[in-house]
Amino acid sequence: MDVIPVLDLMGGQVVHARRGERDAYRPIASRLTPGSDPLAIVAALMAVAPFRRLYVADLDAIRGRGGHDATISALAAVFRDLEFWVDRGESDVRSLQRRARQGPGRTVVGTESFDDAFGVKRALWAGKSVLSLDHDASGPLGPREAHDDAKMWPSRVIVMTLARVGADAGPDFERLADVVARAGDRQVYAAGGIRGLEDLTALAELGVAGALVASALHDGRLTSADLAAVRRASLQTPRRP
Template identity: 25%
Template sequence: MIVIPAIDLMDGKAVRLVRGRRDNVKIYHENPIELVEYFNSLNIKRIHLVDLDAAFSGGDKNNLKLIEEMVQKSKAMVEVGGGMRSLEDVERVFSSGAARVVIGTMPVKNPEEFDRVVELFRDRIIAGVDVDNGFVRILGWQEDSKIEYISFLLKMRDKGIKEAIITDISRDGTLSGVNEEFYREIAVRTDLDIIVSGGVRDIDDIKRVKRLEQFGVIGVIVGKAMYEKTLSLEEAMELCHA
């Protein structure tokens, strides 16, 4: 199982939101490049970048230049999510050097465009599925798609997508712990490679996620717990490689 540190970018800084609310933002690092260098020192294998400016503006505003610089500095594989509404947006992010893109809104708002993206980049796409009360939220969590999350995931699987990052919105940025049952059910019912996101507080949560490996959970994203130091990234990596 892999531990994937997250860097959420807003106005060129590393920040965290609570439950995705723009009015509840905390800046954790003025220079995200230094975070990448720290991850390099730990031999992190994968970094999760979210361009919040692109997500909230629909792509009108972004951190692409910074992302390009971060990718160049990183020894890890970098995946990028946030604001990908068109094939052009996806190509732009790949041009920055990103290895994978995380897409959530496009399949709902523009399914034909998503099919074009899948045709070209199927193996480099990760489904980003943000779940609240059993339904998928889109547009940076601002809109309820009214689509039940398991049926959405099965649709992604049928299109040939192999991996999904599932964010439990009710717990994201709250340090309230991972909902183990929620992720077990998703992994079993969808037969996708699942990455856990939302609620991680400490090493006990990493242990909970590791128990789900047998069902198809392949990784866990850590954000606020790492920044607030309720979780040691070194300890989490050690546990996952044990």
């Protein structure tokens, strides 16, 4: 089980995401460190566990209000061993091709940013990326074909349930089970609602490869000891064929 911390960036700060209601996000209040400076937050997260990846949601870029490329590049320069997955809401193929060559980070292609499946396909063809199958409380966001046709999916797929983000509602186990059953040898990642070690254990048993986590890290429900236990269990569990 690959636990991936989430960094939601808005206005140069790390914010607390809740239910996908982006206009209501406020600067994060973390038990790990005071303030909401991105560098300090990532340093505090890395003190909890030797994470291998970091998911960055550039909320200003997603909303068409600038972006945080300079901040992400600065983080990548400091934390050289981290792989950055970055969702900017980009859909332009040329821009995505440039990202694939130059970064910063590996692009997350989110279905909510597209009107048709062909656009998603072109975005995935533009370079190595991670696909995020986005959902809100009413169901799938973006073209339905991108959700239904597993042949479109790359090797890494996120099941993002925005209505559960920061809501202490638990993962969307039913939807995740469906995606895992259709994913073949692709790796499936859960996003939204992870409350602690029990949820991570249940996701691993379901065949989920990893989980994107924010609130449970910042409020202390997931501790260094918990994450060490997850790493040990992952080493002892054979990969799903």
